[in-house]
């Protein structure tokens with residue numbers, strides 16, 4: 573049994589849907605559990621609808637939803653020959669669910685509505701791909717994952733109930749393989765014990781796929797992407813980026829922690845716990861070897877570079893020359909927790925604390941305002957945070973040459989520097 577995960581880019585047009593279906597069909601005899609994201613940028617479009625709805629801009633919300641509906645119905649028309657009616661009927665049932673809600677006034681918290689609306693992207697996409705595969709004579713089952721993955725009601729960042737989900741997978745998914753080779757389901761979403769839809773956090777489909785791999789004791793998980801493999805740096809920013817053929821779990825968790833957009837950070841634990849290898853492969857050229865991630869001892873790695881722009885550095889300084897450690901630092905961490913923004917890097921001096929954050933304007937402004945009740949606060953925006961793991965001196969020198977460094981930290985494995993542009 574193998575688990576495959578396909579992201580939104582793998583199904584963002586007709587040719588790519590056909591290509592994805594072809595990869596599934598070619599490997600169907602291995603018995604597949606397939607997790608698919610929403611098509612292209614659908615999740616972003618659905619977020620806009622949730623915002624409009626919650627702002628009481630009902631007409632905007634409905635109009636934006638018309639566009640999402642049209643995108644999917646157009647795909648159904650262009651892609652499907654025999655099953656278009658069945659697919660359209662299934663989509664229309666989902667549409668009605670959302671539209672009912674959009675006609676009512678919001679009375680609950682935003683995050684609840686966000687999840688009820690945003691969850692439908694993966695329901696639409698998987699419905700279309702499953703119908704297409706059936707037309708291609710592939711024996712697929714489709715499952716609404718909200719009947720399988722049980723979560724708490726921490727909307728937008730729901731926690732998975734592993735015991736209940738394991739039971740459901742064993743009772744409802746495993747028997748499907750008596751009659752089907754492939755089961756297609758959604759990533760990123762789940763439901764509470766009251767059947768309210770939930771989401772697991774943006775880009776959460778990788779994590780869903782890892783949960784399925786863990787519970788099904790899969791031989792491997794493959795995440796199919798539009799890149800050749802995991803690279804040591806973002807090739808859009810560094811033209812000398814190189815492919816990394818193999819990585820161990822620890823390195824990937826660390827890379828994700830420092831902000832490399834490789835894989836959702838929660839993905840590794842369910843795999844590591846059962847020693848299930850993770851393959852990152854290109855859906856554009858399936859003959860390429862890609863990257864394998866497993867528990868083997870780390871191979872020698874090139875410097876791994878993560879560059880995050882649009883960072884904000886805030887300096888908090890005690891007013892009366894008292895030390896910042898202890899109570900004052902605790903006070904600051906309370907504020908970070910409340911605003912839900914944690915520093916990417918922080919450094920103490922005797923009477924000040926310097927923190928580097930992602931550049932959320934609202935959140936960093938709130939932090940600065942709240943902290944200024946107790947501290948002198950200095951905010952500097954538009955700085956960059958460079959992280960190099962497995963660094964060597966030449967790489968540090970090359971990447972920081974001519975930069976005005978505000979803050980630098982170094983361990984034997986990792987160096988981080990915040991600099992002005």
Ligand code: ASP
Nearest residue numbers: 609615760774775776777
């Ligand atoms: N569709 C969701 C998102 O765009 C989940 C995912 O793709 O992993 O965040």
Ligand code: MG
Nearest residue numbers: 579580609775
């Ligand atoms: Mg994605």
